[in-house]
Amino acid sequence: MLDKRINHPLHEKEGKEICFSEASLQKVEQIISRYPKGKEKSALLPLLHIAQEEFEGYLSVDVMDYVAKILNIQPIEVYEVATFYSQYYLDPVGKHVIEICRTGPCAICGGEAMQAYLEKKLSVKEGETTTDGLFTLKAVECLGACGSAPVMQINTEFYEHLTFEKIDQILDELTKKAKEAKSEKSLWKEKFF
């Protein structure tokens, strides 16, 4: 079952009104217009994707309440959806979420070893975040790329035909990039981990 515990971490939001950027608000409006009048709730899943991307990579209760307000629905209607779907994160995550596929077709093509390698390399278990806040490792179900197994997805990017060397390369690159651009965005995470 996909049920996840709703967690309300002590983030420092007090006094700051949560609000989408101008660009996101336009997008939100456009998305809502795709559904008939009175059926705005249909926009909930896409809106949660946007919210998650904009607000630090996960859905805090405050963020969910904000989305509820936009769609004029009860907060509980947002919580019950956010807890059901595996792509919504209710806890803070690292800058990059690594989703390694663990389902049958990948597993018989070396997927299990890739997951173990990632756990070892990052010194985390499935579901955990590295101490530098850079990577969260998640084991996920079939990503629809079984023909190029083993497979992982980082953010929206698919990485296919994985080998240990390839994983080294990918992670090195992402680490290097993150070090070069220590943006505001990654700073907040250091407060958490």
Next chain:
Amino acid sequence: MERKILLKHLDVPGIRTFGVFRSTGGYRSVEHALKNMTPDEVVEEVKESGLRGRGGAGFPAGMKWSFIDRKSNKPRYLICNADESEPGTFKDRYLMEKIPHLLIEGMICSCYALGANTGYIYVRGEYKYIIGILNEAIREAYDHGFLGKNILGSNYNLDIHVHSGAGAYICGEETALIESLEGKRGNPRIKPPFPAVVGLYGCPTVVNNVETLANIGFIVNHGGSEFARYGMGKSTGTKLISACGNINNPGVYEIELGLSVREFLYDPKYCGGIKNGKELKAVIAGGSSVPILPANLILQTAAGAERLMTYESLAEGGFVSGTMLGSGGFIVYDEDACIVRNTWNLARFYHHESCGQCSPCREGTGWMENVLHRIENGHGRQKDIDLLVSIASKIEGNTICPLGDAAAWPVASAIRHFRHEFEEHVLHPERCGRNEIGKLENVES
């Protein structure tokens, strides 16, 4: 036998764009349907074609369309099911990535036939870049007057929107998909009423798979009877098969239904045989939900006939010695694969994806996962094997949606055909080294 309907123009450079797609004859079916045919005539052609749903169940598309409630004066909807989460299946992604306009063209004809003025494409959340490709294709179609108001001066209006899921296999089930599209948890609805009568927002709705809809353009252009000349018997047309596992050439292939399984498996044009010169052990022919078959039964039926890639031939022998064409997710296992481990893996998948509404599915999938985990890890008992069979049989047929069956069949069929392997795991757990693969200490860095 190399006749293609869907991927015919795959290799034309730039086929993803409107201009190139159009130059290969794209969108002609829309002009033809809107100018020369009534909606009912389109439905008739689809009936005549014998096209069966490509999402897994294989229900005749034309018949499904004819169930749509035409008397109610509510709006009607067409939803394209692009949730594609069945393990082993990746054909819809391929089609949408390479030739997105084929889907849009098919959807326009289909919406016209159904009298729908709005269509949604429900794409699984993991395919974010596909959403970008589809949005671009849709924008091009609007720009060229194939979507929007008064299409080609016909007075027919149609909008198509892309909608993103968020990671839930169950949302591929059509009523769960509708719930999800309404902004709710993906809990399947009890049928009847069927979506054709009470679907999205309580309105008449048809849900069809990506590949099903992509075939409609051809049927409108050439007629249902021409389509029916492809394939074999009641398995008309071609089918996209996504092949994966221990084979030389994993990938997506468009085959004419009727090709022999042996040819598909060993011909270098398709799978190209088993990787590393190993022996074939087993195949799951239609996505992880269909029964697994051992090498001898996938190549030949129990009666000794050559097994063919058709709905009928794969099903021959029922669940005793047959399987299903399903979604066309063709997963191949070589001699080294551990059936027990694979069965545990899939049981875990179904447990994880159960929506939890019905107790047989919610509890049964978890129970099967636990027992299989125990056997796989060397703590199994002899009676566990029969226990699994019994749990599977109690889930099957006793649930709201077919996910329960989909969870039961892989377990039941693995034990039916590979019972000795389960027994071996119980008696001599140390002999199978496969469960060591994922352990950290065995990973060399």
